Amino acid sequence: MGDRIKLGMVGGGKDAFIGAVHRIAARIDGEYELVAGALSSTPEKARESGEALGLAPSRIYGDFREMAIRENRIKDGIDAVAIVTPNHMHYPVAREFLRRGIHVICDKPLTATLPDARKLAKVAAESDALFVLTHNYTGYPMVRQAREMVANGELGAIRVVQVEYPQDWLTEAVEQTGTNKQSEWRTDPARSGAGGSTGDIGTHAFNLANFVSGLELEALAADLQSFVPGRRVDDNGHILLRYRGGARGMLWCSQVAPGNENALRLRVYGEKGGLEWAQEDPNYLWFTPFGEPKRLLTRAGAGARDVAGRVSRTPGGHPEGYLEGFANIYAEAARAIRAKMAGEACPAEVVFPTVEDGLAGVAFVDACVRSSARNAAWVKLA
Numbered sequence: 286m287g288d289r290i291k292l293g294m295v296g297g298g299k300d301a302f303i304g305a306v307h308r309i310a311a312r313i314d315g316e317y318e319l320v321a322g323a324l325s326s327t328p329e330k331a332r333e334s335g336e337a338l339g340l341a342p343s344r345i346y347g348d349f350r351e352m353a354i355r356e357n358r359i360k361d362g363i364d365a366v367a368i369v370t371p372n373h374m375h376y377p378v379a380r381e382f383l384r385r386g387i388h389v390i391c392d393k394p395l396t397a398t399l400p401d402a403r404k405l406a407k408v409a410a411e412s413d414a415l416f417v418l419t420h421n422y423t424g425y426p427m428v429r430q431a432r433e434m435v436a437n438g439e440l441g442a443i444r445v446v447q448v449e450y451p452q453d454w455l456t457e458a459v460e461q462t463g464t465n466k467q468s469e470w471r472t473d474p475a476r477s478g479a480g481g482s483t484g485d486i487g488t489h490a491f492n493l494a495n496f497v498s499g500l501e502l503e504a505l506a507a508d509l510q511s512f513v514p515g516r517r518v519d520d521n522g523h524i525l526l527r528y529r530g531g532a533r534g535m536l537w538c539s540q541v542a543p544g545n546e547n548a549l550r551l552r553v554y555g556e557k558g559g560l561e562w563a564q565e566d567p568n569y570l571w572f573t574p575f576g577e578p579k580r581l582l583t584r585a586g587a588g589a590r591d592v593a594g595r596v597s598r599t600p601g602g603h604p605e606g607y608l609e610g611f612a613n614i615y616a617e618a619a620r621a622i623r624a625k626m627a628g629e630a631c632p633a634e635v636v637f638p639t640v641e642d643g644l645a646g647v648a649f650v651d652a653c654v655r656s657s658a659r660n661a662a663w664v665k666l667a
């Protein structure tokens with residue numbers, strides 16, 4: 286394997302959510318070593334968080350700019366940085382590292398605003414460093430297989446896409462209790478962006494539908510609500526989709542649907558058959574060729590495909606899930622980073638969400654907000 290990729294992290298301090306998931310994902314295949322961090326918004330908490338992770342004191346930073354400048358100068362500075370801050374900080378942080386040629390692995394949505402997303406796409410295009418966006422659901426083996434089946438024409442031309450991502454954790458005004466920081470910034474438009482559920486989970490659903498179907502969204506009509514009194518961003522959205530080429534779709538995202546945890550589900554129907562995949566049962570994929578019995582395809586069982594196998598780690602029947610799917614994004618990023626370091630082309634089978642996918646996601650949120658403000662009028666993606 287050679288030397289581990291030296292990883293830094295911005296965000297992901299004590300009490301943060303997704304930073305810990307990134308650290309696990311980075312470790313699963315032994316490709317990365319976390320060596321530096323600006324882990325929190327306050328220097329004191331950043332120091333405590335770095336110490337708790339066993340980082341060398343000289344590699345614990347109170348400020349991400351200081352980290353980018355110093356890590357770029359020192360021998361054995363970081364090769365890549367994971368960005369796991371609230372949305373409004375993705376652009377300023379990513380810019381500092383990309384400009385210095387440090388690879389970026391950033392969580393979604395790409396940015397809080399469309400202008401920032403455009404600027405970030407430009408900075409990424411001008412940088413020699415890679416930009417990887419952790420739309421982690423694209424890392425699941427059966428999602429990879431679904432994408433291959435569509436691309437192979439096994440469903441025929443795609444007609445209908447149904448995708449939904451309901452949750453229930455914002456059913457009450459938890460952001461007003463002062464006890465849940467994840468909900469506080471997510472319901473603050475300045476930090477989250479103009480979209481609430483649309484930005485937080487609608488972008489995942491949008492990205493997954495694009496990834497599997499291979500379709501490009503042309504226009505949408507969005508009916509967004511903030512059901513919880515006082516909430517400043519949407520917590521529920523019903524969105525009609527028109528794809529280039531004529532396919533139609535519907536996307537539902539909600540954080541106020543009691544009983545739903547992370548019930549991301551995708552159904553795709555073509556002229557010859559359909560596919561159905563659910564994140565909470567991710568090792569299985571239903572294939573429904575028209576006029577034939579439904580088939581349950583499994584990650585590593587009879588008929589398992591290479592495209593799923595190359596991102597699987599255990600025999601069939603041993604459930605792989607969220608952490609392994611996340612780790613697959615890190616594994617793909619590692620392959621791309623290693624190819625870059627060796628001055629070689631990235632292997633063709635390596636797939637990960639890019640800055641362009643992130644820009645499309647932010648354009649999706651922007652279009653939803655514009656449409657909903659006009660009584661769910663049809664609008665084109667910017």
Ligand SMILES: NC(=O)c1ccc[n+]([C@@H]2O[C@H](COP(=O)([O-])OP(=O)(O)OC[C@H]3O[C@@H](n4cnc5c(N)ncnc54)[C@H](O)[C@@H]3O)[C@@H](O)[C@H]2O)c1
Nearest residue numbers: 296297298301302303323324325326369370371372392393
């Ligand atoms: N891919 C996924 O499944 C997934 C899941 C959850 C969250 N996310 C995304 O991850 C990001 C973080 O979400 P979270 O739920 O972990 O939030 P969180 O509030 O739990 O953690 C955010 C962390 O960023 C730190 N931070 C804030 N400003 C900073 C700065 N200027 N410098 C350094 N650190 C700073 C905070 O101190 C905290 O440690 C968001 O963009 C969110 O959309 C993605």
